[in-house]
Amino acid sequence: MLNKPRIGVIGIPGKWSTEVLADRLEERTGFRAVIDMSQVELRLDTQQLMYQGLDLMTLDGLIIKKISETYSPATEDRIHLLSYAERAGVKLFSPTHSVGNLVNRLSGTLALQQGNIPMPKTRITESAEQAFATVREFGSAILKPLYSTKARGMIILTPADSDEVVRDALEKYRHTQSIYYIQQTVELDGRDLGMVFIGGEYLCTYARVGNKDAWNTTINSGGKYELFEPDADLIELGRRAQSCYDLSFTTVDIALTNQGPVVFEVSAFGGFKGALEGCNIDAASAYATYVLQSCGLSEGTQP
Missing domain, CATH: 3.30.470.20 (ATP-grasp fold, B domain)
Structure with a gap:
């Protein structure tokens, strides 16, 4: 008997983009697994990557739809856990090395x-004085966190801002960031x-x-x-x-x-x-089709 492919979705349970992708896969394969990385356990002694009784190492593939609600250095730890399954032969969409490069x-x-x-003109430095000079040179500039999405945590500065306002913004930014990432507005x-x-x-x-x-x-x-x-x-x-x-x-x-x-x-x-x-x-549907084809699987059966 031919087995149906099993593709898991790494995402945020209940979120539309996660659930609609899981829906499209389930429509094609009959299998559904939405995986919250905060609940995953890597068992090195048994070579298992467990989520609520499911060993992710047994799946045909894993789609990383959303690895965390917000980006942080801890996100990279989750990528390392998934890379364990990837090295063992589980197909990852996208590959963990690519995701890791973009989270930061x-x-x-x-x-x-x-x-x-x-790209817009961009400068990166640890120096507060260099950062101040760059903001003034750029005129209008945006301080961007190294880990963020949807413009969260970004600070916009304009020529109308006083030196005191700019320095206060730079100090506030550095409370949570290890380095200044400054981009000129366009x-x-x-x-x-x-x-x-x-x-x-x-x-x-x-x-x-x-x-x-x-x-x-x-x-x-x-x-x-x-x-x-x-x-x-x-x-x-x-x-x-x-x-x-x-x-x-x-x-x-x-x-x-x-x-x-x-x-x-x-x-x-x-x-x-x-x-x-x-x-x-329906990009979720198109993506589900691509993933199944990339795994060498038809929509519902595998060799």
């Missing part, structure tokens, strides 16, 4: 820079783009249109999704950016500026809601 903003930025991807037209790729292949692009009362365009700050039709050059920029990593599913954040397009970042995981609401595409 600095390592992710360096990969883009080495790939000659256009002029947006009220939107930025999310370009979606599955297995390195282009799927669609949506725009995040900002709330006029917020400085960023994130949905958390009142933004909304709209369809965007990029030209071939812009798609190629997104393709080059995501190719700096080895990602199974990702969203490339791109801004259109008067200096040309720039890449803000490449997501370690990427979301499904922008593709659904902006492009009317």
